[in-house]
Amino acid sequence: MAERAALITGGSGEIGLAIARVLGEEGYGLTLSARRPEKLEEAAQPLRDDGFEVLTVPANMTSEEGVVAVFDAHKERYGRLDALVNNAGMGVGAPVEEIQTKFLDMQLDVNLRALILGTREGVPLLREAGAEHGKALIVNTASLAGKAGPGWLTVYGATKAAVINFTEGIEHELAKSGIQCTALAPGFVDTAMADFIKESIGEPLIQPSDLGEAVRFLLRTSPSCHVPEIVLTRPGEGYVSTG
Numbered sequence: 001m002a003e004r005a006a007l008i009t010g011g012s013g014e015i016g017l018a019i020a021r022v023l024g025e026e027g028y029g030l031t032l033s034a035r036r037p038e039k040l041e042e043a044a045q046p047l048r049d050d051g052f053e054v055l056t057v058p059a060n061m062t063s064e065e066g067v068v069a070v071f072d073a074h075k076e077r078y079g080r081l082d083a084l085v086n087n088a089g090m091g092v093g094a095p096v097e098e099i100q101t102k103f104l105d106m107q108l109d110v111n112l113r114a115l116i117l118g119t120r121e122g123v124p125l126l127r128e129a130g131a132e133h134g135k136a137l138i139v140n141t142a143s144l145a146g147k148a149g150p151g152w153l154t155v156y157g158a159t160k161a162a163v164i165n166f167t168e169g170i171e172h173e174l175a176k177s178g179i180q181c182t183a184l185a186p187g188f189v190d191t192a193m194a195d196f197i198k199e200s201i202g203e204p205l206i207q208p209s210d211l212g213e214a215v216r217f218l219l220r221t222s223p224s225c226h227v228p229e230i231v232l233t234r235p236g237e238g239y240v241s242t243g
């Protein structure tokens with residue numbers, strides 16, 4: 001069994017997968033979770049084919065039971081957690097007068113509530129890892145939309161701003177336990193989530209593998225170096241996008 005273990009939520013999406021691949025390459029046993037079991041298995045297979053150890057746990061992160069089940073399954077398989085990647089997320093755009101409660105709740109539940117509950121569930125094992133090697137990681141996928149509030153994606157942006165703030169807060173709380181917390185804040189990334197905007201942007205987007213490499217950087221910096229956040233933009237884009 002791998003000597004270190006990582007749990008990646010939203011593991012069937014291209015960003016989660018790219019991060020999982022890097023963690024696998026760096027020697028971590030992997031747990032991937034997402035709602036749809038078929039898509040999750042399909043995503044996990046190439047990683048398994050390349051020799052990585054992968055546990056898949058289908059669960060809907062809008063329910064507390066779903067979140068807890070993912071962490072319980074991970075613990076049972078690996079007995080340790082060295083890197084937690086809270087990456088599951090979704091966005092629904094709407095003009096402010098047309099925000100539907102159903103989609104408001106969904107974005108709050110997946111992007112923020114599940115991330116907080118998952119962090120709560122993961123921290124006991126992360127503390128053990130932090131005490132062992134001083135560099136346990138919590139990586140939260142936020143967004144550039146969390147840095148500069150975008151129109152139309154206002155709810156999404158607000159959840160991602162909260163993710164950045166929560167990440168900062170838990171870093172203050174957990175740093176002395178050898179746990180480092182980082183928010184990733186990318187603009188539009190070339191995944192299914194950005195399909196709606198690709199054509200109008202008309203230039204290549206940030207690649208999922210760029211997020212993977214950002215996590216590799218976090219894995220390789222020393223325990224005395226904390227990286228609070230990594231902002232990724234297209235060249236010249238600045239903090240104005242809505243990804």
Ligand SMILES: NC(=O)c1ccc[n+]([C@@H]2O[C@H](COP(=O)([O-])OP(=O)(O)OC[C@H]3O[C@@H](n4cnc5c(N)ncnc54)[C@H](OP(=O)(O)O)[C@@H]3O)[C@@H](O)[C@H]2O)c1
Pocket residue numbers: 009010011012013014015016033034035036037039059060061062087088089090091110141142143144185186187188189190191192193194243
């Ligand atoms: N793509 C971009 O432009 C972009 C930019 C900035 C930040 N991000 C963030 O990056 C993260 C990954 O996004 P992506 O681009 O890889 O999108 P994606 O391809 O749509 O992947 C989203 C992942 O989250 C899972 N998920 C969604 N709702 C869920 C739920 N209720 N319970 C459990 N899992 C759920 C999805 O699987 P199921 O649907 O099967 O559940 C999938 O694995 C998200 O947090 C997103 O907000 C994306």
